[in-house]
Amino acid sequence: MENTPSIGKPISRLEGQLKVTGSAKYAGEYYAEDLLYGYVVNSTITKGKIKSIDTSEVKKMSGVIEVFTHENKPSTAWFDFRYADMDAPPGTVFKPLKDNDIRYNGQPIALVVADTFEMARYAATKISIVYEEESFETDLKTNVEKQRDPKKGLASMLKPPPPPPNGDFEKEYQNSYVKTDSKFTHGTEHHNPMEMYASTVIYEGKGKLKIYDKTQGTINSQMYVANVFGLKMKNVQVISPFVGGGFGSGLRPQHQLFMAVMASLALKRNVRVTLDRAQMYMIGHRPPTLQHTKFGADQNGKVNAIYHKATGETSRFEDYVEIVVNWANMLYPAENTLLQHQIVPLDVYTPLDMRAPGGSTGMHPIEVTMDEIAYQLNMDPVELRLNNYSMIDKSSDKEYSSKELKECFLQGAEKFGWDKRNPVPRSMKRGNKLIGYGMATGMWDANRIFGRAEAIMTADGKVEIKSAVTDIGTGTFTIMTQIAADELGLPIEDVTFSYADSKLPFAPIQGGSFTTATVGPAVQNACQALNKKLFKLAKNLKDSVLKDAKFKDVNFKNGLITLRSNPEISMSVKDIIDANEGKAIKTTNSAMPNPLTYGKKARAVHSAVFVEVEVDEELGMIEVKRAVTAVAAGKIINPKTAESQVLGGMVWGISKALHEETILDHQFGKYMNANLGEYHIPVHADIQDLEVIFVEENDQFVNDLGVKGVGEIGGVGIPPAITNAVFHATGKRIYDLPIHFDKLL
The missing domain is CATH 3.30.365.10 (Aldehyde oxidase/xanthine dehydrogenase, molybdopterin binding domain)
Structure with a gap:
């Protein structure tokens, strides 16, 4: 056959x-004989020192095997952790149990190991800890004056800094026919995968370990364990066939891996350490970011001046950065640009890549700013983007290896019924609901x-x-x-x-x-x-x-x-x-990639997103009724799994625009809604008619298969498209995400 x-x-x-x-087994589900369980103890202060930590009574409890703190932590190789982690940003990587310094709220300060998880968790509540507290700073908005340029390091290979200024932005901006000047914010987000972080370490003797780890890179975890604990690479095996959601939170080895390996080597036993849901809020996050855009355009909508500045948070010990401000000039070929990215060191844990890091953050103000220009010119937002269409990435002056974004606009608009839009804000109604149509462009790197x-x-x-x-x-x-x-x-x-x-x-x-x-x-x-x-x-x-x-x-x-x-x-x-x-x-x-040719062309995935929202005229409640995303991503190996990826990104985009935010109480330096009851994400009733179109795109330059990734592109265009639709429905421009109904009352 x-x-x-x-x-x-x-x-x-x-x-x-x-x-x-x-039937699929995850990291915390593998059977191991005589398994011990570790439970992490977290600091309850944000900054200071541990004056004393008394574990004597806990160690006497039946079932408790050991309690590890900075006072009795086994020695490690203390290889520079940054070079043992493919995703570490420049700086000094946090080392669990290194000393008595507290650097952020929720920092792991002890590990209780017992013969059951329940006993370890209970015993962890009985440890007596005395702190010496120090003043701290966790609020990005009130510490903006402390911003500085991020250090450049290994992470810059996949996260290049903004390109240098081009032309004369100020002069061209002042002479522009239309001008925008807008400031944007978005709050902190946490990954919240269904599967929480766990490491099951099987001690095989003579420095040999088999580890079932929740990770997005088995070799990354292997490198980390071998280098940090001074083991031979061949003696460390990391296995992770099933991952219950990562979204970037598994790119770096998390501290449960360190704790489990440390305990296993010290006790010469099999050990499992699992983080609970609240502890998942202590391993990284999408950083809150302040952004400022100023665009200038001529009477035809041709953008000729772009200013985009982003200010994000980082920890005191690492310089975490994302690609936030680079996108505008990659999409819109302005001759005069000024792009800046600053970071503010705060007393928080280092932020962490979250699905479409930087792209999801940066495309929102860019595409809302383009919508502002369209309304100033009384021009269709699709027409505006077509007027600025280019096959050249102006930021690098390189031709795109392929770019079928124009077809994304055309096919997406037709499928959505964009031509039925009355362009006047607050002009479309359905009963007591205001109807809004919004659109935006999406973009993401096509790397290998x-x-x-x-x-x-x-x-x-x-x-x-x-x-x-x-x-x-x-x-x-x-x-x-x-x-x-x-x-x-x-x-x-x-x-x-x-x-x-x-x-x-x-x-x-x-x-x-x-x-x-x-x-x-x-x-x-x-x-x-x-x-x-x-x-x-x-x-x-x-x-x-x-x-x-x-x-x-x-x-x-x-x-x-x-x-x-x-x-x-x-x-x-x-x-x-x-x-x-x-x-x-x-x-x-x-x-x-061929190093002689790969850098000669720009490479990207593109999308066009169209959204319809309903806004209750009296209550300000927003519903996304339907959305269409048209994607150009080279050859699609499997339309079913690819569509699933884009749909998932669209759901997350709805969440980012309308629901998702972690609230930090700056009086305590602590996240206050570290649970799925109060960290709002969409439920089934929030997600209605979503549709994905894959536009045919032939690209033999990116690789011989002609494929580009689709994991990130689904999410980047949805938040600005929703924001633009809310403006069309209500006539009110919202610059902060998530959009809460009170802003529309």
């Missing part, structure tokens, strides 16, 4: 049944980095592909299997994908929408190399029908090697394996 290509087919997740039946994969053909003619990459719920497991099946010419059921194990070939952390573009080409290369080995074996067989053929002359399809010129001439892959005495055929291959 002929197998058809699987790339481009909406294949359901191969691990879906395991997940929906509860280094990755490896192994391909093994076994004696039965089936193939196993191996890579250490994780699958954080994006469908990676499924689409890598699809890529391999098509390259090998095998049905998808004859290919297995082994992944999420640090013992497997190298893969980077899974984030930034670069996983498919990084690991996919490595899988492709490994499969092509395997095909070449098979072809060589086939040529060398006695009386081979392919003995005079070249590799470029053959196809691999349906488990056969066939001549392109005459498909009737073929050899069975199974026969070739049998002739090889049933020996497995292996190959391990790498893939990375």
